[in-house]
Amino acid sequence: MGFENNENEQRQGLKSALSGAQINVSILWMRYFSIGGSVGEYEVEAYLQGLLSLPGLERDLLAMAANELTNHTPATHAPYADEFPANEPDHPDEPSQA
Numbered sequence: 001m002g003f004e005n006n007e008n009e010q011r012q013g014l015k016s017a018l019s020g021a022q023i024n025v026s027i028l029w030m031r032y033f034s035i036g037g038s039v040g041e042y043e044v045e046a047y048l049q050g051l052l053s054l055p056g057l058e059r060d061l062l063a064m065a066a067n068e069l070t071n072h073t074p075a076t077h078a079p080y081a082d083e084f085p086a087n088e089p090d091h092p093d094e095p096s097q098a
Contacts, residue, residue, distance in 0.1 A: 006084035017078040031065035
């Protein structure tokens with residue numbers, strides 16, 4: 001599975017929120033798992049390091065977990081996938097998949 005167009009930006013936003021709130025991966029993962037996340041703590045760590053791609057739903061659950069842990073403080077907001085422009089095809093000749 002390759003990285004989606006806005007996945008890097010979403011990851012960076014999550015990392016920034018975690019750093020700003022001083023939340024470690026273990027705490028994030030416990031909250032993420034409790035709200036229905038399905039990947040393990042090691043996969044979350046790999047995702048945050050940019051070594052693993054995660055589906056949009058899992059990324060949004062991580063953002064939700066982080067935002068719940070930070071009480072939605074604007075300075076520590078982790079972005080959701082729908083906060084980015086719609087994904088454009090990698091090649092202009094390819095039709096977008098809706």
